[in-house]
Amino acid sequence: QSALTQPASVSGSPGQSITISCTGSTSDVGGFIYVSWYQHFPGKAPKLMIHEVNNRPSGVSNRFSGSKSANTAYLTISALQAEDEADYYCSSYTSRNTLIFGGGTKLTVL
Amino acid sequence: QVQLVESGGGVVQPGRSLRLSCVASGLTVNTNALHWVRQAPGKGLEWVAVISYDGSEIYYADSVRGRFTISRDNSMTTLYLQMDSLRAEDTAVYYCARDRRSCCYFGMDVWGQGTTVTVSS
Numbered sequence: 001q002s003a004l005t006q007p008a009s010v011s012g013s014p015g016q017s018i019t020i021s022c023t024g025s026t027s028d029v030g031g032f033i034y035v036s037w038y039q040h041f042p043g044k045a046p047k048l049m050i051h052e053v054n055n056r057p058s059g060v061s062n063r064f065s066g067s068k069s070a071n072t073a074y075l076t077i078s079a080l081q082a083e084d085e086a087d088y089y090c091s092s093y094t095s096r097n098t099l100i101f102g103g104g105t106k107l108t109v110l
Numbered sequence: 111q112v113q114l115v116e117s118g119g120g121v122v123q124p125g126r127s128l129r130l131s132c133v134a135s136g137l138t139v140n141t142n143a144l145h146w147v148r149q150a151p152g153k154g155l156e157w158v159a160v161i162s163y164d165g166s167e168i169y170y171a172d173s174v175r176g177r178f179t180i181s182r183d184n185s186m187t188t189l190y191l192q193m194d195s196l197r198a199e200d201t202a203v204y205y206c207a208r209d210r211r212s213c214c215y216f217g218m219d220v221w222g223q224g225t226t227v228t229v230s231s
Contacts, residue, residue, distance in 0.1 A: 001172065003154065036217040038155070045224070046147075046155065051210060051217030089155050093215040097169045099145070104154035 004029065004090055004102035011108040012080045020105045022073040022090030028100055030071035034093035037066055037075045039086050040104075046089070050075060077107070085109045112136040112220065114206050119225030122196055132189040132206030132222055143167075143209035144182060144189045145218055148202035148227075158204070159191065162213035169214065174200075196229045203227075 005023040012018040022029065022037075029035055037050040048057050050066035053073065063078045073092070077084055090102040114137075118130040132144070146158040159170045159180040168180055179192040189206050203226050207218035 034215045034217075038218075040155070045205065045221035046207075046218075047221070048217050048219045051219075057217070057219055087154075091155075091157065097214075098171060099157040099160065099215055101147075101155045101157055 006102035006105045009106045011110055013110045014080055016080050017078040020075045020088055022102045024071050027095040028092040029073050032093045035073045036091045038089045041086050082109050114222035116206050116222045116225035119227045121228045123231050127194045130191040134187040139187055140184045143214045145207045146191050147205045150202040160214045167213050198229050201229050
C-alpha cells in the first residue's frame, strides 16, 4: 500500500499559520477517525501532536490543530515559531488492520 | 525517567536474522499496544507491526509479513522484533512506540530513540 500523500515541503514566516495536508482514500483517512500527526526532528524520537483527527495530547501547544474532510486530513500550526521547524508525518488506520504513514512534510520557518 | 530503550541493532548479512528488544522503564506498557516503526536512510517513517496489550492481536505491514515476528513479555515489560530473511531494504532505524490504548491505532504517545539495523554483505 502506498504512503499517504503529503506535500514534500511547506514554509511560513514566524507568526503566520500553515496547513499540511494528508490525502488518502476511503480505505484509510476517509473511512476512520484514527488519524494522527507526528513531529520529528532528525535523529530524535518522533512526538505525537494530534490523535484521532483533532485531539491534542497533554502538553502539546494549542497552536497545533487537526481536522479532516473526506479523504484528506489537515494539520494546522498557527503563530508559527522557529522551534516548529521539523518534519511532520500523518498516519492513519486502514481497512486492512494496518497503519500507514504519509511521506512526510518538511516545515521551514523563514 | 519515562522511556523506551531499543537494543539489538547492528550490521547483518542479507538472508540472516536479528532480534530487536525494547525495554520500558518508568512507564506503564502492560495495558497498551506496542508498535515497531522504522525509517530507512533519507526516507520517511514506515509502520512495521503492532501487538495488543495481551498479545492476542498482531498485525504486520505487507513488506515484513512472513519474515518478521513481533512479541512481548509483559512480566519484563519488553517488546521484541524477530527479523528473519533480512534484505537490504530492511536497513533502517527501528523505533518502538507505545500506543495510547490497549489496541491498536489510537496514536503512539511514547517513542524510543531507535536502534540502527544495516543489512549489507
